[in-house]
Amino acid sequence: MTCKTVLTSVLTAVLAASAPALALDPGGNGNGKGRDGDRAEARGDRGGGPDRSDERGRGRDRDRDQARPQPVARFQPDDDRGRGRDEAPGQARRNDDRREDRPVRPQARPDDRREDRRLSEAARSPERLVFRSAPGLIDGCPPGLAKRDNGCLPPGQARRIEAERRMERERWENLWRWPAYGGDRYRYRYDDGYLYRMSQQGGLLGYLPVLGGALAPQQIWPDRYDWDPAPAYYSRYYGLPDDYAYRYADGVLYGVDPDTQRIAQVAALLTGQPWTVGQPMPVGYDVYNVPYDYRARYVDSPQALYRYSDGYVYQVDPTTRLVQAVIELLT
Amino acid sequence: MKTSLRPAALPALTLSVLTLALSACGDRDGDAAAGPATPPEASRTLADELGEGRATLGRVVESSGLATVLDGVGPYTVLAPTDAAFGQGGADLTEAGMRAQAAALLRAHMLPGAVTREDILAAIDSGGGQASMRNMGGGVVTFTRDGDAIVAAGPDGVSARLTDEEEPTGNGVIQPIDGLLIAPEPS
Numbered sequence: 311m312t313c314k315t316v317l318t319s320v321l322t323a324v325l326a327a328s329a330p331a332l333a334l335d336p337g338g339n340g341n342g343k344g345r346d347g348d349r350a351e352a353r354g355d356r357g358g359g360p361d362r363s364d365e366r367g368r369g370r371d372r373d374r375d376q377a378r379p380q381p382v383a384r385f386q387p388d389d390d391r392g393r394g395r396d397e398a399p400g401q402a403r404r405n406d407d408r409r410e411d412r413p414v415r416p417q418a419r420p421d422d423r424r425e426d427r428r429l430s431e432a433a434r435s436p437e438r439l440v441f442r443s444a445p446g447l448i449d450g451c452p453p454g455l456a457k458r459d460n461g462c463l464p465p466g467q468a469r470r471i472e473a474e475r476r477m478e479r480e481r482w483e484n485l486w487r488w489p490a491y492g493g494d495r496y497r498y499r500y501d502d503g504y505l506y507r508m509s510q511q512g513g514l515l516g517y518l519p520v521l522g523g524a525l526a527p528q529q530i531w532p533d534r535y536d537w538d539p540a541p542a543y544y545s546r547y548y549g550l551p552d553d554y555a556y557r558y559a560d561g562v563l564y565g566v567d568p569d570t571q572r573i574a575q576v577a578a579l580l581t582g583q584p585w586t587v588g589q590p591m592p593v594g595y596d597v598y599n600v601p602y603d604y605r606a607r608y609v610d611s612p613q614a615l616y617r618y619s620d621g622y623v624y625q626v627d628p629t630t631r632l633v634q635a636v637i638e639l640l641t
Numbered sequence: 642m643k644t645s646l647r648p649a650a651l652p653a654l655t656l657s658v659l660t661l662a663l664s665a666c667g668d669r670d671g672d673a674a675a676g677p678a679t680p681p682e683a684s685r686t687l688a689d690e691l692g693e694g695r696a697t698l699g700r701v702v703e704s705s706g707l708a709t710v711l712d713g714v715g716p717y718t719v720l721a722p723t724d725a726a727f728g729q730g731g732a733d734l735t736e737a738g739m740r741a742q743a744a745a746l747l748r749a750h751m752l753p754g755a756v757t758r759e760d761i762l763a764a765i766d767s768g769g770g771q772a773s774m775r776n777m778g779g780g781v782v783t784f785t786r787d788g789d790a791i792v793a794a795g796p797d798g799v800s801a802r803l804t805d806e807e808e809p810t811g812n813g814v815i816q817p818i819d820g821l822l823i824a825p826e827p828s
Contacts, residue, residue: 482733482734482739482742482745482746482825484797484823484824484825485742485745485746485749485823486745487796487797500741500742503741505741520741520744520745521705521706521741521744521745521748522704522705522706522740522741522742522743522744522745523740523741526706526740526741527706547714548713548714549713549714561748561777561778561779575709576706576707576709576710577709577710577713578710578713578714579707579710579717579748579751579777580777581753581775581777581779582779583775592775593773593775593781594773594774594775594781595774595775596764596768596772596773596774597756597760597761597764597772597774597784598756598760598763598764599718599752599753599754599755599756599760599774600754600755601715601716601754601755602716602755602809617754618716618753618754618755619753619754619775620753
């Protein structure tokens, strides 16, 4: 990198880093802690609210948005108002042209690729997904299972099969001791697509559909399991087919048929980490991890660190570790 | 509370940072802590590479339903346990009833972005002997040195060494490891 390039970059960085601080307001909607509080309150409302298990399709999603408080800041550019949650720009579904789940091959990006966009330049419609701090637990038992003191038990023969398989599954119970799930504060038991949260005394606290289980391709999206609409940016960044709507839940981006609610594909894994301009960089990004295609452009230096997360590159102050700018990798 | 930068402060800040940049021009070029790497051939993906030569991990990937993710844009870094690292547990994870466990195990061994050994070592050295990276399962993987080797430890402290050579792909990096970062309970 030449000295001229460095100066240009630094000037750009200063201007860019200041603008998002003005526009994104880290103390307002941009404050992850404040949002968490809102979300917790909203989740509480939902838990005690009416059972929406008989709702279906996009109409259901519109009703949900209108009926409840918005728990998180969502992607809502001006031209997107009035859409259902499953309808987003770039995600228009083509009738009679539904493709099978297909891999999206990484595309080599040519040298003359479009310039990346700092969100400071796009502050009027920042397509940022605001992640929940924890997966949304569902009260009670999944349909067809009876609540017992120690969990949700299947009836009759299924219970016998369950006992035979238990030893095998318990070998991997460590998998569910994730910090996102509360770590050692709870006990978890996996069964037939769902993870059951138990108190240390064994009482059932709720359940959660998990990736590969109830949230596997071809499964119908579980009723009452909440999700957030994915910004159209993710459709562009990950090159996702527009046949499906994309939903984010618990670190996973799913492609879902908005009519049948069937999961068509697992589109991407996301960390769900909150990166906010003016706030400290999240823990767990000590190592430079910028994608190969962007390493020549975003180089760590005494003036700035660059880290990749969930489709964005973030510029960080090496001294204060505060996030200075959010950089979209596509325009 | 707003922490917005006051517009009036911008010129001064800009000038000060430019001054910093000017003073650093003489010795900074080409001396970054991390920088360009040769982009790998884009036609080979993580899914392609994991499906070849890694019998157990390849089957775990298929079982997990995450093959499309590993064949997509990414990028991710996969801490890839060898066949021997799975032991008997590897067979469990390839069964139809264990798809969720396969997906969870895989997420615990995936990191966001492209992480090279050179960058891990640089981070360990600049971080006082250890460096942490978020995994795709909500936990943190901690890297340390053991002589010339790099050791990765999962959230519960279960560790493995990076072994063999790293394998850059078009959508990430494969870092072979000689153990799992989440151990199964003894059966």
